[in-house]
């Protein structure tokens with residue numbers, strides 16, 4: 110099996126869950142193809158899978174010249190993937206979205222190697238939109254996404270199995286808050302949390318907080334806490350958390366964005382959450398993700414444009430003070446989880462191989 114794509118955690122993390130299932134349950138030999146600037150360069154080798162790198166430029170939020178270059182280079186990327194497919198000879202190529210996914214899936218379609226696309230968002234990104242109607246099968250998170258693909262099935266988003274094993278929290282214990290901005294970090298959280306942390310820690314004398322900042326914002330966020338006079342006795346600030354399942358298990362309340370994997374993990378773990386969707390995500394899809402949780406009574410939503418220090422402090426304090434409400438929100442979140450997603454997606458891929 111060749112798994113193609115990457116970039117942010119939202120593409121790499123579910124791809125790794127699918128890879129493990131393919132290897133462990135189906136005995137597949139799994140390789141990845143990605144790009145040098147994606148998170149896959151670290152996470153894929155660490156998980157024990159071989160990774161091939163190809164060059165693919167950026168298309169979103171870049172200058173016209175960069176976009177032109179990306180389009181100009183695309184045939185080269187496809188050609189490189191054709192070579193890769195000819196040497197590795199996979200039975201199936203699984204495209205998980207993100208930079209390398211487009212050229213690899215195009216090469217597979219050209220060579221008539223069976224393809225499976227995975228799309229966790231309501232509206233697919235460019236890579237999956239381009240190939241959607243030519244794939245052999247697709248796995249999506251939402252019914253409305255099926256129309257972009259051929260043979261699409263609603264499977265849910267794969268989540269690392271450890272999240273499903275997380276036990277519910279018991280009332281009355283000292284509280285822990287997990288703040289995370291996903292792979293790249295969230296500036297709004299990195300800037301606002303240091304301003305309210307003093308008041309929050311004072312209100313809840315036993316509270317501990319873990320704050321994940323994103324790779325490039327660890328030092329500036331730590332400095333903002335120091336500037337606000339906050340010590341690190343009850344606060345941990347870190348650029349990236351490798352064992353996110355352990356962090357979810359320890360947390361009573363989670364403050365995060367509305368990325369596909371983030372909300373799928375909140376559901377799998379059965380934790381109460383406050384969601385602040387990233388407003389620039391394509392078609393505002395993070396907000397749609399968050400709204401589904403609010404409708405189910407599983408999370409609170411704060412729209413970034415309406416975020417103030419007082420509002421955030423109020424929402425967090427209200428939830429930290431109310432054990433019953435948080436525990437109930439966690440139960441409602443769990444009802445939204447898809448425990449069978451990984452198994453089902455790997456099953457579709459294995460079916461295409463035979």
Ligand SMILES: CC(=O)N[C@H]1[C@@H](OP(=O)(O)OP(=O)(O)OC[C@H]2O[C@@H](n3ccc(=O)[nH]c3=O)[C@H](O)[C@@H]2O)O[C@H](CO)[C@@H](O)[C@@H]1O
Pocket residue numbers: 117118119120122123206229230289290291292293321348349350351352353367368369370371372374387390395
């Ligand atoms: C800014 C942006 O465009 N975000 C998109 C990106 O999400 P992005 O990658 O930012 O976020 P997601 O919520 O989808 O996934 C993050 C993943 O990384 C993991 N993680 C994160 C931080 C950390 O320290 N440790 C760790 O393990 C999380 O547990 C999760 O599994 O892809 C998603 C899936 O296509 C989209 O829904 C998001 O809109």
